[in-house]
Structure formats: structure tokens, C-alpha cells
């Protein structure tokens with residue numbers, strides 16, 4: 001897990017993540033052009049591919065592991081921040097679980 005002075009790096013602070021997203025955008029641009037997309041359709045395709053690859057705000061460099069509160073890098077040490085991030089992590093975690101059903105065979109999302 002990536003850390004700075006004991007604080008856990010998450011989301012866009014994960015080393016190399018921003019650079020990786022730029023690369024993904026370039027590849028998506030080429031793939032979109034190959035598919036014949038232009039203008040707004042191409043821009044939407046690139047945006048969707050980048051969004052899919054983007055780490056969630058509270059996700060660490062270890063996929064499926066999240067950090068909330070004072071332990072997270074760059075967060076003001078406040079009770080409200082810790083509570084808010086804890087709540088946000090739940091949403092990110094459910095998104096991760098539904099994206100990886102094979103890892104959580106007993107999880108049955110409510111429909």
C-alpha cells in the first residue's frame with residue numbers, strides 16, 4: 001500500500017495513477033477513432049473508459065482496500081471528515097463488489 005509519512009495515499013494521490021489515466025485516455029482515443037467515433041461520441045467514449053479505470057476517491061493502491069479518516073493522506077483531521085469518508089467508502093465498496101462478483105460469490109445485490 002502506498003503511503004507518505006505513515007498516511008495512506010488514495011484515489012488520484014496514488015503514485016502513477018494520473019499518468020496511467022492519461023495513457024488510458026490516449027489508448028481509448030485511438031480505439032474510439034478505430035471504431036469510427038468522432039466529436040461528442042468520441043469524447044464520451046474516452047471519458048467513459050477513463051472513468052472505468054479511475055480509482056475511487058478513498059481506494060488505496062491495493063484494489064478493494066479503502067482508507068477513511070485521519071489515516072488518509074491530505075485529509076483535514078476532523079470527526080466530520082472521517083464520518084463522511086466512512087459513509088462514502090460504503091458506496092465505493094459496493095461498487096467494487098458488484099464489479100467483481102467472482103470474488104464475493106455469497107453477495108446477492110438487492111434488485
Ligand SMILES: Cc1cc2nc3c(=O)[nH]c(=O)nc-3n(C[C@H](O)[C@H](O)[C@H](O)COP(=O)(O)OP(=O)(O)OC[C@H]3O[C@@H](n4cnc5c(N)ncnc54)[C@H](O)[C@@H]3O)c2cc1C
Pocket residue numbers: 068069070071076077078079080082
Ligand atoms: C486532542 C484532539 C482534539 C481534537 N479535537 C477535534 C475537534 O474538536 N473537532 C474535530 O472535528 N476533530 C478533532 N480532533 C480530530 C478527530 O479526533 C479525528 O479527526 C477523528 O477522530 C478521526 O477519526 P478516525 O476514525 O480517522 O481515527 P481515530 O478516531 O483515531 O480512530 C482510529 C482507531 O483505530 C485504532 N487503531 C489504530 N491502529 C490500530 C491497529 N493497528 N489495529 C486496530 N486498531 C487500531 C485506534 O486505537 C483508534 O481507536 C481532535 C484530535 C485530537 C487528538
